[in-house]
Amino acid sequence: MAAPASSRELDVVVFGATGFTGGLTAEYLARHAPDGLRWGLAGRSPDKLEAVRRRLVAIDPALESLELIAADVTDAASLAAVAARARVVITTVGPYLHHGEPLVAACAEAGTDYVDLTGEPEFVDRMYLAHHATAVRTGARLVHACGFDSIPHDLGAYFTVRQLAASGPVTVRGVVRASGMFSGGTFHSAVNAMSRPKQSKEASAARRRIEPKPADGRSSRAVAGKPHRDRQLGFWLLPMPTIDPLVVARSGAALAEYGPTFRYSHYAGTKTLHYAAGGAAGVTAMALAAQVKPLRDLLLGRVKQGEGPDEAKRERSWFTVDLIGEGDGRTVHTRVSGGDPGYGETAKMLAESALCLVLDDNPETAGQVTTVQAMGEHLLSRLQAAGIRFEAVA
Numbered sequence: 001m002a003a004p005a006s007s008r009e010l011d012v013v014v015f016g017a018t019g020f021t022g023g024l025t026a027e028y029l030a031r032h033a034p035d036g037l038r039w040g041l042a043g044r045s046p047d048k049l050e051a052v053r054r055r056l057v058a059i060d061p062a063l064e065s066l067e068l069i070a071a072d073v074t075d076a077a078s079l080a081a082v083a084a085r086a087r088v089v090i091t092t093v094g095p096y097l098h099h100g101e102p103l104v105a106a107c108a109e110a111g112t113d114y115v116d117l118t119g120e121p122e123f124v125d126r127m128y129l130a131h132h133a134t135a136v137r138t139g140a141r142l143v144h145a146c147g148f149d150s151i152p153h154d155l156g157a158y159f160t161v162r163q164l165a166a167s168g169p170v171t172v173r174g175v176v177r178a179s180g181m182f183s184g185g186t187f188h189s190a191v192n193a194m195s196r197p198k199q200s201k202e203a204s205a206a207r208r209r210i211e212p213k214p215a216d217g218r219s220s221r222a223v224a225g226k227p228h229r230d231r232q233l234g235f236w237l238l239p240m241p242t243i244d245p246l247v248v249a250r251s252g253a254a255l256a257e258y259g260p261t262f263r264y265s266h267y268a269g270t271k272t273l274h275y276a277a278g279g280a281a282g283v284t285a286m287a288l289a290a291q292v293k294p295l296r297d298l299l300l301g302r303v304k305q306g307e308g309p310d311e312a313k314r315e316r317s318w319f320t321v322d323l324i325g326e327g328d329g330r331t332v333h334t335r336v337s338g339g340d341p342g343y344g345e346t347a348k349m350l351a352e353s354a355l356c357l358v359l360d361d362n363p364e365t366a367g368q369v370t371t372v373q374a375m376g377e378h379l380l381s382r383l384q385a386a387g388i389r390f391e392a393v394a
Contacts, residue, residue: 008112010038010067011358013086015093015103017041018048021117022092024347026052030059032386033355040067042082042089073099076106083110088354091116095192097123104131104142111138113357117350119149120193121243125203128211128368136367143374146353147346150247151371152176152321152388153266155380156336157248158372159323159390161258163334166327169261173225174248175233175269176240178319178341213253218260220252225265232333233322235269242266251372259327269322314340322393333393345388352382 014029016022026041033039043049049068056063069085071078073093083089083106093099096118107114108131118124124144135142145151157172164170193200214220222245230237245266252262317340325332338345353371356362360378371379384390 008085008087010040010086011088012037012039012354013042013067013069013082013089014039015042015071015082015089015091017052017092018043018045019092021343021347021350022090023052023055024343025090025092025351026056027059028347028351029355030056030063032351034359037355037358038067040069040086042069042071044070044072046070073102076102079103079106080110083107083112086112088113088115088357090350090354092350094118094120095123096120097126097192097196101127101130105134108132108135108138108140108142111135111140113141113143113354115143115146115350115353115357117147117149117346118144119147119243121246122193122196122200122203124243124246124368125200125207128207129203132368139366141357141365141374142368143353143357143371144368145243145247146350146371148319148341148349149242150244151349151353151379151383152319152336152338153244154247154251154371155383156321156323156334156390157264157325158251158255158376159336159380160325160332160334161252161262163332163392164325164327164330166259166325166330168259168328169263170259170325170327171263171265172248172323172325173230173237173265173267174244175230175235175237175267175322175324176319177235177269177322179317216256218253218256218258218262220249220258220262221264222246222249223263223265225267230267230269230324232324232331233269235271237267237269240266240268247370251370254370254373255376314344317341317344319345334391335393336388336390338388348386348388349383352386353379356382 014022014026017026029039041049041052046068053066053068056066069082071082079102089107089112091103096116097120100123104114104127131142153174156174160172161170225239227238245264248264252258319338319341321336323334356375356379362375362378365374380390
């Protein structure tokens, strides 16, 4: 059995802290971690880790003694050592399908909570197949998609369902709009995922064969919508085949308050049909190019991982997720909104997820769980206090 979490030397370890988003996550902790939090940084290069620590010391001189841990995704022993020392491991090292499994395996075996930023459905399904049972045995909570994918949508749907408070079937549609750059890691993950439709479908089918259905006979599913104009919101809607609706549906399956039948659909919203058509054409073209290795390599070569926009550009970025919930003859409109989705707010969500797992009295869960399953109301409150807005719209 894994050592009790309370006996670990460190509360939180940020793995991948030398990357752009990992560095922002470390900076957020430097500014907002409570006094007494025992945390450290992990990565391949001791010299780069030391450089990150120097940046953090400029924020908080007390971090001069911040723990630095050399670890590499290709060295299983180093990952096992990180997992054995920490209560929660944050990782920003992607694409996760290429680099993620060894750390998931180490955390599951050690009974260590794990959070990441993945938006890769195939990776999440394969981690469920390979490591969910081990994590249930050891008590580890494996919480994927703790950034812009998929917290605003997962917690947003949860917030909407609670506002609706229906006793019968519930439908929710989420409509995301954003201004800002997504990270190089997100782009690489998306292109790699698009290049593997067959493998992704196989992993999804294998998971469905073994994943238990809700014990009380309830039903929760993601529903692929069609492009259309939403009269209530005034936007043209384009279905988004991302991980977000899958995460929301899993939360709906786990919690009875989503109703006996829960359906969620997920869209990008644009003000004009011209932008909707252009967006659809762009996604289709990228998906087709991802199937051809020379074109895929060209796409990946144009956007580097580990780099991002400067602070001024991030400050101008924003996102909104409008959610329309319907049930018992009533309709509610809620909205989740915040700043820079691809970097600043993502680092905030990831760091607050780790702090929530360490510090809050969350529901008793284990295995691969969603943010709503693992943290629910506590994470919602944390993010509201950190400046991400969850509100009912009149």
